[in-house]
Amino acid sequence: MRYDIRNQLVTRDGQVTVEIDAPAPPGTDAEFAGNVTGRITLRNVGGEIAAWGRLQATVLMKCARCLEVHEVPLSFDFTESCAFEQIDEPLAYTQIADDEEPSTIPILDGEVVDLSELVRQLLVLHVPARSVCRADCPGLCSHCGARLASSSCECEQETIDPRLAPLRKLLQ
Numbered sequence: 001m002r003y004d005i006r007n008q009l010v011t012r013d014g015q016v017t018v019e020i021d022a023p024a025p026p027g028t029d030a031e032f033a034g035n036v037t038g039r040i041t042l043r044n045v046g047g048e049i050a051a052w053g054r055l056q057a058t059v060l061m062k063c064a065r066c067l068e069v070h071e072v073p074l075s076f077d078f079t080e081s082c083a084f085e086q087i088d089e090p091l092a093y094t095q096i097a098d099d100e101e102p103s104t105i106p107i108l109d110g111e112v113v114d115l116s117e118l119v120r121q122l123l124v125l126h127v128p129a130r131s132v133c134r135a136d137c138p139g140l141c142s143h144c145g146a147r148l149a150s151s152s153c154e155c156e157q158e159t160i161d162p163r164l165a166p167l168r169k170l171l172q
C-alpha cells in the first residue's frame with residue numbers, strides 16, 4: 001500500500017486522496033477473502049497527518065457455535081492521526097491496544113508513504129471478536145460433535161443426564 005504522495009503532504013493543508021485496492025497487510029491475525037478496498041484522504045494539519053475515509057474488507061471467521069468458516073463483510077468509516085515516521089515493523093505490531101492512549105500511526109517506508117500500518121491497525125480494530133455463521137446456527141451436537149445445521153445425528157432422542165443439563169445450556 002505504497003503511494004508516491006509525500007510531496008503533496010509536506011506543506012500544511014496539503015491534502016490527497018488515494019484509492020485502496022490491495023491484499024490485507026500481514027499482522028492482522030485474521031484471514032481475509034479478496035482485497036481491502038476503499039478510499040483514504042490524508043491531510044497535513046500541522047505536526048500530524050490526519051487520515052480519514054472508508055474501508056471495506058471480507059474477513060474469514062470461524063463460527064463460534066459450529067466452527068464453520070464463513071465470510072463476514074466489514075465496512076467502516078474512520079478518522080486517525082498519522083505521522084511522517086518510519087514504520088518499524090516489530091514496534092508497530094505491538095503498539096496497538098484498545099485502551100492505550102491514542103498515538104500517531106507511522107506512514108513512511110523510506111521516502112514513500114505506506115498506508116499498510118494504518119490499514120492493519122484499522123482492520124485489527126474492526127474484526128469482530130466472535131461471529132456466528134447465521135443467527136440461528138444450532139451449533140454442534142454436544143454428544144457426537146456433528147454440525148446440527150447440515151447433518152442429523154442420532155443423539156437427538158437421548159435423554160440428557162440432568163446433572164449435565166446446565167453444561168449443555170452453556171454449550172448452546
Ligand SMILES: [Zn+2]
Nearest residue numbers: 063066133137
Ligand atoms: Zn455456525
Ligand SMILES: [Zn+2]
Nearest residue numbers: 141144153155
Ligand atoms: Zn449427535
